[in-house]
Amino acid sequence: MSNPEFNVPNINPKTVLIVIAIMITVIFGRTVFYTVEPDEEAVIIRLGRYMQTTAPGFHFKIPFGVDKVIKVKSKRVLQEEFGFRTTNTSTRRTTYSSGEHDGESLMLTGDLNVADVEWVVQYQISDPFKFLFQTEAPRRNIRDVSESIMRRVVGDRYVTEVLTTGRVEIATEAQKLMQDVLNKYDMGVKIVTVKLQDVNPPEVVKPSFNEVNEAKQEQEKVINQAEEAYNKVIPEARGKAEKLISEAEGLAEALVNRAKGDTAKFNEVLKEYKRAPTITKKRIYIETMETIFKNFDDLTIVDSKIKGILPVFSEKGVTDASK
């Protein structure tokens, strides 16, 4: 067996057979077996005719082009974007481009204004066979119908509603109407959700919309400032008013009390006076005069009998003279 020229190692013929058998199985196997990934289903076409749809797993088929296997990602939620495109999801922040898709997103509202509405449609293939063979261009149908329906829904609303409060309602209605139309085509698609993204006034009109918002802010600010001024002044005035009244009350009380005091004193004095009127009166008079005269710095006493030159004495002089 050994050949000096070709140094072939001594191989067991059985091993060779096994290797060949395995190779045949692998090559043949690839034409007889196929696997369906977890997110797919496979449509089996035998000699042009639809046989069945197979679930994820390992399956047989007839080789040599008799059975054709078309795999469809039916478990996956697919997305169509309108008015913008997701350009990059690999970076940390997803980037979008929207400028060149204005044609898709600019639409007329019911009051003949223009709104820039961006939205996404998420759908699933509910019937892979119908999806493949019912229509020529399923994705295009979804896009066409979605654009048409969105315009119809937005067309029945006024611009402010579209821009502000109507978002959810618009999305819900659009989803329902889209599904109705797609059901009519019977193309095996189920709309999962329709979501409005950015809804804006057209670019050139935007500043004036912002101006309205600014005006609202300004309005609030002006009103608040006025309220603030009011609140600054009025409570203080109320306090001052109360103070004024309290003071008046105090004054009134004081007047009354003083009157009461004065009269009480008078009554007492009167009682004494009545016992000896003349003497008391005189005494009071003299005491009063005494107090007064004691205080005068500049006193002149004139003799009533002397006429002509007025003899003028100071009080001091008088007292000196009397000494």
Place this chain on the structure above:
Amino acid sequence: MQVNKLAILPVLILALIIVTFSSAFVVDEGRQAIITEFGKPIGAPITEAGLHFKLPFLQEARYVDKRILSWDGFPNQIPTKDKKYIKVDTTARFKIINALKFIQTVRNTSGAKARLDAILDSATRDVISNQNLVEAVRNSNAIIDKIAERERELKDRKAKGEPVLEEEVTGSIDEIQVGRENLSTMIAEVADKELRNLGIQLIDVQLRRISYEESVERKVYERMISERQRIAQKIRSIGQGEKAKIEGRLTRDLQKIDSEAYKDAEKIKGKGEAIAVGIYAKSFAKDPSFFEFLRTMDAYKNSMTAKTKMLFSTESEFLRYFKTVK
């Protein structure tokens, strides 16, 4: 002869294979086939997918689509009945329902699309130009009810005294007679009638986009801008109005508070004084002349200060002993 027989067998087998291959044909899903014999169609179209047979060599299978096909129109500029220039972009879906007619009249899908272009463009033009713009924009008159409701709500809020802004409704809202969906149905009906002659059934027409022609668009934007500016102005002036109201209230309340306080205070003081006067009067009335005397004495004491310059006559009661003791 033995040799001959052996030679014929492979030839026979080969012939059988050739015959089989030229007589059997596969109709794929989504397709239909028509058998022609020297170009002449034979029998009904085969619409069932699968393996089929025909006469070898003489007959030929021609395939046409069975699926729903899409047509995408070129955006048309169409003037509406109310003389507004708009661009209308339509799409349509159609199906070959009579393969024979289809092959005879348009041969294939691209031929069909060329015919669709002509038929659908003119149908769209006819229908749209006979209607006002709103008919192509709106589908119902729900917006009118909605606006009416909104206005009622605003009125209610106004009645309650809340400050409201009537900024919502701006552009023109006319009642519609036909509506968007009906317009596309009308277009589809008109076109479908003609397309039937080509073996085509029109499934639907969708008005994909309707937009203003550029010069009109600019004017619409200008209008929108001026409307917004008007609204902004109104909002600002409402703000100023509210401010003025508050300022007025401030002055009014301030005056009221101050004057009321003054009024009340004076009243209180007056009452106190009156009571005091009463008390004095009652007490002093017991001996008016003594009161007069006492009060005068007090007054002397209180009114004359050290700095007062005084000139007294010896005639005065207090000083009479200055001259003599009588």
